[in-house]
Amino acid sequence: MSLDSIVLDLASAYDKAANLNAELDKEIQTNHKTYTTEYVQAADTATTDKFKQQITSIYDDAAASFDAAIKAEKQAVASGFASTITADTAAELDQVGKTKPTMAEMRVYLDKFKDNQLALRRLTAIAEENGYAIAGPTFEALTTQLAIVENDGKSVLSSIQTAQPVYGKIALNLMTDHVIRLKKLQEAPFTVAQDAISASVASNTAANQQTTEN
Incomplete structure (x- = not known):
């Protein structure tokens, strides 16, 4: 229902x-x-x-x-949010987390991974680590x-x-x-x-x- x-x-x-x-x-x-x-x-x-x-x-x-x-x-x-990510995607997200992305760069990654909820969850954590926040679902x-x-x-x-x-x-x-x-x-x-x-x-x-x- x-x-x-x-x-x-x-x-x-x-x-x-x-x-x-x-x-x-x-x-x-x-x-x-x-x-x-x-x-x-x-x-x-x-x-x-x-x-x-x-x-x-x-x-x-x-x-x-x-x-x-x-x-x-x-x-x-x-x-x-139980989707999977490939090893390449995981490595890319790890690299993003290490580079302290700007807000503009974060927007690019959000658009790139908009269909992968698990990746988006990781990006949300990265944003918080860098003083930003993700608005949306x-x-x-x-x-x-x-x-x-x-x-x-x-x-x-x-x-x-x-x-x-x-x-x-x-x-x-x-x-x-x-x-x-x-x-x-x-x-x-x-x-x-x-x-x-x-x-x-x-x-x-x-x-x-x-x-x-x-």
Whole structure:
């Protein structure tokens, strides 16, 4: 299941749970009009248990789908950086690391190895060793953004369990935006920045521009 699909899945689960909680409140009110004080507590408990079982089932299904989707995304990111490099490429990268490349030279190497994730990871380390930073879909950037999406999803799931509609809506909106940012980050080119802060700003600017366009 894609992240886009899991957002829709969580939104559907959230709506179902919210509707059940609304029905629960109505039935509790009906209980208080129907039963005497002697029996109303038992009626409320039975009503609450009935609805909570349904909500728990919705939560369990949504959580299982969400966990599977996040696990698949993490594996996809990891496998993307599990490519191999030839001995010649490894030797060339070692030489680059020893020569203290300029930013312009780093850009040339980024373009040369743009299709080799393992080489790009080594170039990221070389950039850091020389006081630069790589902006774009680096392993660290992708895993960080994915962690943000995962946290958003957990917040939505928590709102299903705790019946916090406003909290859940906010988490869903954030997750939708962060999934878009992740997808745009995956598509963004690699660039060299003067430092880590500049690289972060460059990546965020690109994601914001792409998100606004959509």
